[in-house]
Amino acid sequence: MTYSIANNANDQVVKTFLLVQIDFEETVYWTDCDIPIVTTGGEGDAPAARWEPTGIKVSGITTRQSDSNLASIEIQNADNFMSAIMFSTSSPVGARARVYEAWFDPTKTSAIPDDTKLLLDGLCGGPELSRSGDTATATLRALRGLLGSRVIPRRKVVDLCMFDFKGSVGCQYAGAATECDRTKATCTSLGNQARFGGFPWNNGA
């Protein structure tokens, strides 16, 4: 747990907002905050970007120790932005979507968060346009993780293991070693390779 989250997790004054990054033909950076949020790439998991406010609702997100799932991302479509994407030649199905939570310390005065935490990294499922009454929205249905076909459950695609060393979920190593450098080689030397939490084929590692 990062310093900011550890120190403010129980603070009702702390402000948190969602950041949504979706790799359509052009990557969009949206937030449910009422002002733009700026990340420099040094505040945790989120990349450097300016996250623009838009009508967006992330629902059905469940986060566990080792994975997260998401039911849908609902996006306002009064400006037909999402219609244009859905009717374009490249469907949003399969577009990579990442949802982060941005944490602001209670004393924060700028729009740069203190921490960002990746909540979910997955692929968009079936899209749906809706004009219900006077509301126009687009919904990106269950990320594929819910269907079990492919999910990147709160793990970065890096060659190093992302599990907490000796954590009860994921690593579960119970041997005598006190340190781990998170590489596949070390995990193997500890006899725990079956629970290795990285992607060793990434970057050829």
Added chain:
Amino acid sequence: MDLYPQTPVPSEASDFSDEFKTIDGGDWENGAIASRPARLYPKYSASLIYSERDFSEFYALYEFFMSQRGRSGRFAFADFNGHDASPVGIAWPKLLVGVGTGAQTAWDLPMMNSSGYDTGASGGDPGYGIFVDGTRRARGTGATEYAFASGTGANGRDKVTFVTAPTAGQIIEWRATGRRVVQARFVVDKATFQSFTNMITKTGLQVEEVRW
């Protein structure tokens, strides 16, 4: 963007409101209530009542409503409180100007007829003026960090130009006396002439802020 008609003037002080949103963690049996803010800045809305006006003045408002196509139109709305006072307007708390980009130096303020932002010596009252990440920028003797221009922004809004652009992510706020200006829309789509007349004379013609 159109400016909401400045005449006729509401016959009573505009009843405005600022609304925040809060995310609750539930109301628990032991009385614990946890919550956190979902909105950093409030959403402004106003209810305008006009009375004892002649038909042509009503009609001007009706025509403006029609030009906006009800709720779909966006217009600049200047709060009428203190419009005929001296100094003009009322004192407002810090209002959001924008979030710095690292390149933009000129910013339209959410206010017209601003005053009181640099009263006093050496740049003025430290409680008023322009703030970047909560720190007041000087506009006084020997330390001019921004220039102020009255009414030169869009729709007659006041404008500031920084010597050095606020960096990306810095929050810019303005606190002064004046007429607060927001991007707004009507809250209804439907208005027969009779109901419209009833609204503006009795129940109030309502507008709400649309920030983005």
